[in-house]
Amino acid sequence: MKVLKFGGTSVAHSQNILLVEKIVKSESLKGKVIVIVSALHGVTDQLIKAAEHASVKDENYIQIVQNLEEKHISLVKELFPIAEQSSWLSFVKKHFNDIEELCNGIAVLGELTNRIKDKIASYGEFLSSKIIAARLLHQGLDCVWMNSAELIRTDSNFTHAKVDFKYTDHNIARFLSENQNRITVGPGFIANDGKNNATTLGRGGSDYTASIIAAAVHAEELQIWTDVSGMMTADPRLVSNAKPISEISYHEAMELSHFGAKVLYPPSIQPVMIKNIDLIIKNTFDPDAQGTLISHQLKSSDDEKQIAVGISNMNSIALLTLEGSGMVGIPGISAKLFQCLSQEKINVILITQGSSEHSITIAIEEKEALRAEHAINFSFADDINLKRVYAVKIETGLSIVALVGESMKSRSGVSAKMFGCLGNNGINIRAIAQGSSERNISIVISEKDSKKAVNVLHEEFFESEIKQIHLYICGTGNVGSKLIQQIYNQNDYLKENFLINLRIAGISNSRHMMFSDQGIPQENYLNWNQLGEKASAREFADEIIRRNLRNSVFIDVTASSDVPEVYESLLKRSVNIVACNKIAASSDFKSYKTLKNTARNHSCNFYFETNVGAGLPVIGTINDLIKSGDQIQSIKAVLSGTLNFVFNEYDGSRTFSEVVAQAQKEGYTEPDPRLDLSGTDVARKILILAREAGYPLQFEDIENIGFLPEECMEGSVESFYEKLSVYEEHFKSLLNNAKKEGKILKYVAEFENGKAKVSLQHIAPDSDLFHLYGKDNIVIFKTLRYSEQPLVVKGAGAGADVTASGVFADIIRSI
Structure with missing residues (x-):
C-alpha cells in the first residue's frame, strides 16, 4: 500500500x-x-482571513466567503456532467452557509479563538x-x-x-x-x-x-x-542554478526543512522515519521526473556523496542575547530561559552559547521578538535589578542560512571553506551553531545578505565547475569599449578552460548606467545608452551595493576624480576594485593607504597595474620583489607612452602640435593631453611606484621639471593646440640642442634615495633608454638582488588595446 x-x-x-x-x-x-x-x-488562508475580518466587524468577510463558494461551485461544474451536479452544488452551498454562519457569530462576539479558527480552517480540506x-x-x-x-x-x-x-x-x-x-x-x-x-x-x-x-x-x-521536482540544493527563487536532490537521508531532509526548505513540513518526517518508510517528493506537473527519495537506505556510497546536500535559509529572524557575569557557573539559567519561552509558546530555532557561560544567544521568528523580550525580562527581573544579568538584547532584520549534509562530519575543512567564501564576499556572520551530529552548520547573517550568501555557498559547494563573476564597468571611452569587447570575445574561452563566467552586470559613464544581474547581452551593449538610466558615480556605486551580488568587481576605466571617491564604500562591501584611473593611487598618501588597508581588512582586492605601463607588469614586479624580501634602491624609467611617441615622432619635419594631435587621435594621450605633456601623469606614475616600493611620498614631493611654456597650460584643449603652434621654435630648440650632443629627447622619471623627479632629458646612445621606439615604456629597477645587472621591464606603454588587456588581467587576478 x-x-x-x-x-x-x-x-x-x-x-x-x-x-x-x-x-x-x-x-x-x-x-x-x-x-x-x-x-x-489559497482556500485555507482565505477562510482564516474571512474569520479575522469578521472578528473586527469588517463586512468584507461576506465577499471573501462568497468568492470561495463560487470557486468550489465552478470546480463542481467543471468536474461533473450537468446531470450529476445538483447534489454536489447543494453540498457546497450547505457548507458555505455553515461557514458564513460561523463568521456571523464571530462578528457578533467580536472575538476569534483558536478553537473557532481551527473549525473555520477545517472546511477547506x-x-x-x-x-x-x-x-x-x-x-x-x-x-x-x-x-x-x-x-x-x-x-x-x-x-x-x-x-x-x-x-x-x-x-x-x-x-x-x-x-x-x-x-x-x-x-x-x-x-x-x-x-x-x-x-x-x-x-x-x-x-x-x-x-x-x-x-x-x-x-x-x-x-x-x-x-516542484523534489527538494533542491537551494531555493530556486534565490539561486538560478539550484539542482534537484536525487536522494537524501531523513536527518538531512529534516535539517533542510527545519531551516526553511518549504517543500516539506518538518514534523511529517518523524512518523515515517521511525517506521523506516521511504518518502518520495514528486512533481504533479512532471510526474516522470525522478523527484527526491528520502530514506535510511540510500543508493550512493559514502565516497560518492557530496560534502553537503543542500542549503536552506529563513528570513525575518531575531537574535536575543541574555548575558551577564551572574550567569557564569550558575546551574539552571538555561532551563529558566527556555522555560519562560516555552510558556509563551515561542519556538527557539537556533541556540549558541559561549564557553565562558557569560551569554546565551537564541534565534526566533522576528514577529515573536517583543513577546520574548517581555517574557525573559520578566522572568529574570530580580537578576536584572541586582545586575547579575543585563536586560535581553534584541537584533532584528536577520536570516539563518544552513549548510546541511551527513558527509560533513567525515570531511575536514568544511567550516573553513564555508566561512572563507562568505568572508571573501563581505558577509558578516552574527552567530554560528553546529550540532554535535555535524550534519548542519547554521549561521545568522543580515537579511540583506541572505540571497548573496546562499548563492556564494551554492557556488562553492555545488557549482565548482563554473564561477560566476559580476563586473561593473565605469567608463566606456577608448579603453572601456576595448575592454568590454575583449570580455565578450574571451568569455567562452575562460568558461571552457578556466571555469570562469564573466557577467557584465553593470555599465556606466558620466551620464547613463545600465544593470542586469544575469549579464548584459552583447546585443544590448550596442545601444545601452538608450536603454540605461541617468547616472553618477555615486548612484552607480550605491546600486552595486544594493544589488549585493557575489564575486563582484568594480572596474574604473575613467580619468574622473569623482569615481575614486566611491572606492572605499565599495571595498567595505567586499567589492573588488580594478582601477585604470591613477587618481586614487596617487592621491594623498593617507587616502592611498586607507584604500589598501580597507581592501585587506574586507578580504577583497584593489588592483591598479595599468596605472603604470598600461599592460606591462610593472607594479606586479615591484610587489613580487618586495614580498620575496628584496629592496628597491632606484628606479629609472620612461613611463609615458604618449611622450615617448611624441619625442620619437618629432624630428622637425612636422610641428610639435601636429605630432601631439596625432598621438591624441591614435588614443595614446589622456583626454586632456596636457596631463601627459606637463609631466603630471608621469609624476603620478613614479609616485605610485615609489609608494608600492614602500616609500610614503606625497605628490608634492615629486620634483617636476617641465618643458611646456606656462601659457600652454591655460585655457581649453582647443586653445592649447593653438599655443603649441605659437611656441614651435621653443620645441625645435629643445630638439636641436639634443641633436647637437648626438642625443635624443626622453621624458624620464627617476627615484633614488627616497626622492623622485621627472624631467625632459638628453639621452645618449649607450643608455638603456635610447633604443625605445614608438609608444614603448621602460622601467629599470636596481635592487639589493639586481644591483650589478638591473631588472628591466620594457614594452608597449600606451594604447587602448594594451591598456584594456592590462585591466582584463587585473580582473582575472582579482577573482
Whole structure:
C-alpha cells in the first residue's frame, strides 16, 4: 500500500485535479493507495482571513466567503456532467452557509479563538477531499472517502494539536480493515480532539496527515506530490542554478526543512522515519521526473556523496542575547530561559552559547521578538535589578542560512571553506551553531545578505565547475569599449578552460548606467545608452551595493576624480576594485593607504597595474620583489607612452602640435593631453611606484621639471593646440640642442634615495633608454638582488588595446 499526498497547487483547479486523477489511477493499478489532499490553493488562508475580518466587524468577510463558494461551485461544474451536479452544488452551498454562519457569530462576539479558527480552517480540506473522491467515483474507480479528522485523535491545543498516535493508529487500521477499496481519499491537515472539536496539525499539516497514516498502515512508501521536482540544493527563487536532490537521508531532509526548505513540513518526517518508510517528493506537473527519495537506505556510497546536500535559509529572524557575569557557573539559567519561552509558546530555532557561560544567544521568528523580550525580562527581573544579568538584547532584520549534509562530519575543512567564501564576499556572520551530529552548520547573517550568501555557498559547494563573476564597468571611452569587447570575445574561452563566467552586470559613464544581474547581452551593449538610466558615480556605486551580488568587481576605466571617491564604500562591501584611473593611487598618501588597508581588512582586492605601463607588469614586479624580501634602491624609467611617441615622432619635419594631435587621435594621450605633456601623469606614475616600493611620498614631493611654456597650460584643449603652434621654435630648440650632443629627447622619471623627479632629458646612445621606439615604456629597477645587472621591464606603454588587456588581467587576478 502507498500513501499519496497532493498539495494545494496540485488541486488548485479542475485542470490540476485531472492530473491528480491520472496519477492516482496509474498508482492504483499497482496496488492499494490512500490519497490525502490539501484544500484548493489559497482556500485555507482565505477562510482564516474571512474569520479575522469578521472578528473586527469588517463586512468584507461576506465577499471573501462568497468568492470561495463560487470557486468550489465552478470546480463542481467543471468536474461533473450537468446531470450529476445538483447534489454536489447543494453540498457546497450547505457548507458555505455553515461557514458564513460561523463568521456571523464571530462578528457578533467580536472575538476569534483558536478553537473557532481551527473549525473555520477545517472546511477547506473537507470540501476538496469530498469533491475529489466523488470525481474518482464518477470515473468508475473503486474509491471511498475517509474522514481523517475523525480518525486522527489529538489534544485540544488548537492550531498546533498534538497527536495521540496509539488511538489514531487503531482508528486508521480499523477503518481500512472495514473498507477494502482500491483507492481511499481523505483530507489532510485536520483532526479531532475527541470532544467533537475540530483541530489542525499546523500549517503544512497535510504532509503530516499523510505521514501519520503511512506509519499507521506500514505503507510501502509515502509520496508527497507538489509543484516542484523534489527538494533542491537551494531555493530556486534565490539561486538560478539550484539542482534537484536525487536522494537524501531523513536527518538531512529534516535539517533542510527545519531551516526553511518549504517543500516539506518538518514534523511529517518523524512518523515515517521511525517506521523506516521511504518518502518520495514528486512533481504533479512532471510526474516522470525522478523527484527526491528520502530514506535510511540510500543508493550512493559514502565516497560518492557530496560534502553537503543542500542549503536552506529563513528570513525575518531575531537574535536575543541574555548575558551577564551572574550567569557564569550558575546551574539552571538555561532551563529558566527556555522555560519562560516555552510558556509563551515561542519556538527557539537556533541556540549558541559561549564557553565562558557569560551569554546565551537564541534565534526566533522576528514577529515573536517583543513577546520574548517581555517574557525573559520578566522572568529574570530580580537578576536584572541586582545586575547579575543585563536586560535581553534584541537584533532584528536577520536570516539563518544552513549548510546541511551527513558527509560533513567525515570531511575536514568544511567550516573553513564555508566561512572563507562568505568572508571573501563581505558577509558578516552574527552567530554560528553546529550540532554535535555535524550534519548542519547554521549561521545568522543580515537579511540583506541572505540571497548573496546562499548563492556564494551554492557556488562553492555545488557549482565548482563554473564561477560566476559580476563586473561593473565605469567608463566606456577608448579603453572601456576595448575592454568590454575583449570580455565578450574571451568569455567562452575562460568558461571552457578556466571555469570562469564573466557577467557584465553593470555599465556606466558620466551620464547613463545600465544593470542586469544575469549579464548584459552583447546585443544590448550596442545601444545601452538608450536603454540605461541617468547616472553618477555615486548612484552607480550605491546600486552595486544594493544589488549585493557575489564575486563582484568594480572596474574604473575613467580619468574622473569623482569615481575614486566611491572606492572605499565599495571595498567595505567586499567589492573588488580594478582601477585604470591613477587618481586614487596617487592621491594623498593617507587616502592611498586607507584604500589598501580597507581592501585587506574586507578580504577583497584593489588592483591598479595599468596605472603604470598600461599592460606591462610593472607594479606586479615591484610587489613580487618586495614580498620575496628584496629592496628597491632606484628606479629609472620612461613611463609615458604618449611622450615617448611624441619625442620619437618629432624630428622637425612636422610641428610639435601636429605630432601631439596625432598621438591624441591614435588614443595614446589622456583626454586632456596636457596631463601627459606637463609631466603630471608621469609624476603620478613614479609616485605610485615609489609608494608600492614602500616609500610614503606625497605628490608634492615629486620634483617636476617641465618643458611646456606656462601659457600652454591655460585655457581649453582647443586653445592649447593653438599655443603649441605659437611656441614651435621653443620645441625645435629643445630638439636641436639634443641633436647637437648626438642625443635624443626622453621624458624620464627617476627615484633614488627616497626622492623622485621627472624631467625632459638628453639621452645618449649607450643608455638603456635610447633604443625605445614608438609608444614603448621602460622601467629599470636596481635592487639589493639586481644591483650589478638591473631588472628591466620594457614594452608597449600606451594604447587602448594594451591598456584594456592590462585591466582584463587585473580582473582575472582579482577573482
